[in-house]
Amino acid sequence: MNIKKYGFKDSLVKSKTNEIPARIITTYRDRYEIICDKGKGFAKLKTGSYYNNPNSIYPTIGDFVLIDWNDNGDSRIIETLKRESSFSRVDPSSDRQHEQLIAANFDYVFIMQSLNSNYNLQRIERYLTLSWQSGAIPVIILTKCDLVENYEKYLLEVESIAIGVNVYAISCKTGYGIENLKRYFKQGNTLVFLGSSGVGKSTLVNTLIGTKIMQTSEIREDDSRGRHTTTNRQLIMLPNGTMIIDTPGMRELGMWDVSEGLDKTFQDVEKHLGKCKFSDCSHINELGCRILEAIEQGELSRDRFSSYMKLRNEAKYNNDSENYLKEKNKKFKEISKYNKNNKTNKN
Ligand SMILES: Nc1nc2c(ncn2[C@@H]2O[C@H](COP(=O)(O)OP(=O)(O)O)[C@@H](O)[C@H]2O)c(=O)[nH]1
Ligand SMILES: [Mg+2]
Missing domain, CATH: 1.10.40 (Ribonucleotide Reductase Protein R1; domain 1)
Known part of the structure; x- marks a missing residue:
């Protein structure tokens, strides 16, 4: 395994160290699954570096960290490296006083809505604000364009409120527009998806990769909402080397500090x-x-x-x-x- 395949860059580590760079791929209560040059493993935070240090930055999914590798048990996480992008929300357990990190170090945010009753301009504006604030690049994808006759009308409408953002209409049913998204699905890129259940996120991944790698769910046609499939907090790597961060926290992103996001949107x-x-x-x-x-x-x-x-x-x-x-x-x-x-x- 080479950690660079997971998007790690040497420039993230400021000084020479014997500690090994790793990426957080799953989080549990107080334990993390990590990947590094030695392979996959589990790790815990080093007490001295985190719990006793008021300025420490606790890792979340997608973070790059430095670890002391342990062949025979849990490795120790020594430091969280500087993030290039992140999503946060108000920590629901903290009486609105604290920020909680949901995901880190993603390159693109796919804002996805389907062209049926899910379509909502205000929600796109909200997601855009959060995406610009995160530090990553937003991309808007209007899915299921086979369901409407005039998808161009929607495209124009979204383009008019999404300044400087690429907007695509696609259909996984007919294959329309899929080719245009291949540029984002590249080795070393990390993506996150923002969109309600049932808009076709998993179907898009399956269509692009060409195999049924993700579980899809039939939607209830009466209210065009998807059934909730079980979600884990995880970073997965697709066979072509693209990574996707999938976490339920993404559904409850809050407007923590979005001043920059508002500026841009x-x-x-x-x-x-x-x-x-x-x-x-x-x-x-x-x-x-x-x-x-x-x-x-x-x-x-x-x-x-x-x-x-x-x-x-x-x-x-x-x-x-x-x-x-x-x-x-x-x-x-x-x-x-x-x-x-x-x-x-x-x-
Ligand atoms: N008509 C149409 N249905 C689609 C399209 N893409 C996905 N679906 C259907 O929408 C439902 C939900 O898709 P899924 O990928 O599980 O949504 P997710 O919850 O966002 O991951 C499934 O029944 C898919 O077959 C599309 O382009 N056109
Ligand atoms: Mg899905």
């Missing part, structure tokens, strides 16, 4: 910010509000702006729930006052 919105007459403008009814002006003049879509505000508020909530609620209440009061005044004026 909503460039068209953010370019109008900071230009209002009042610096604390709430963009609801103020005179000299650049946002309201841009919407009025058709330079900015109202839907885009409300998606942006929704995600931004949610992120704020995760970071600073108390302040967020205060602000939100203030805003609601302003809105109802405004509506009331408007009514009075009209009467």
Whole structure:
């Protein structure tokens, strides 16, 4: 086994060391499955490096770590190496106070929706924000395009909100568009998929690899939702050397800190910010509000702006729930006052 096949780069290790680079392929409560030049094995965290060190970064799936290899039992993980990308969420067990890492070191995020009732632009905007924030490159894939007659319409719509992102429509049934995705399925690349159960993630992998490597599930046609197949937390390597990180945590990604993700996803919105007459403008009814002006003049879509505000508020909530609620209440009061005044004026 050569760890470089798993995407390891020498530049990840800063100084010469006898410790061996490894990649985390499965996580359990306090034990990890790893792969390294010696092969596959299990490992535990070295107490001195982790539990007694407040600044230590605990490893997650996909992380590269340095280990002391043990031929006869669990190896010891000494250090988590710097991540090039990661997904996190609010740790559900921490009362919204702590970040929990879900996956690390992936190159591409496949944002997948099927062209039936699963299609939802706001959800794509949410996934895009999370993906840009992660540090990896988002790719949007509209699956099952055989189910609609006018998939081009969907493509155009998604392209209009996904600035600088490749968008593909595919069908595993007819084979349409599959060839275009082969460029991402390369030796050493790590991919993660964001998409509801039943959109065709496993079918896509099987179609690209040419064998039934992943379990697929029949969908319930009544609500076009897939049945949940059991998922493990794991990094798997396909026969052609592409790696896929599959973890249930991906379904509950939260807006932890997404300021950069919002910047990139909503460039068209953010370019109008900071230009209002009042610096604390709430963009609801103020005179000299650049946002309201841009919407009025058709330079900015109202839907885009409300998606942006929704995600931004949610992120704020995760970071600073108390302040967020205060602000939100203030805003609601302003809105109802405004509506009331408007009514009075009209009467
Ligand atoms: N019509 C159509 N059905 C598809 C396509 N791709 C997958 N499916 C079906 O969608 C269902 C769910 O697929 P699966 O790959 O298990 O979804 P996953 O939960 O996202 O992994 C299965 O019944 C597939 O046969 C497609 O391109 N067209
Ligand atoms: Mg699946």
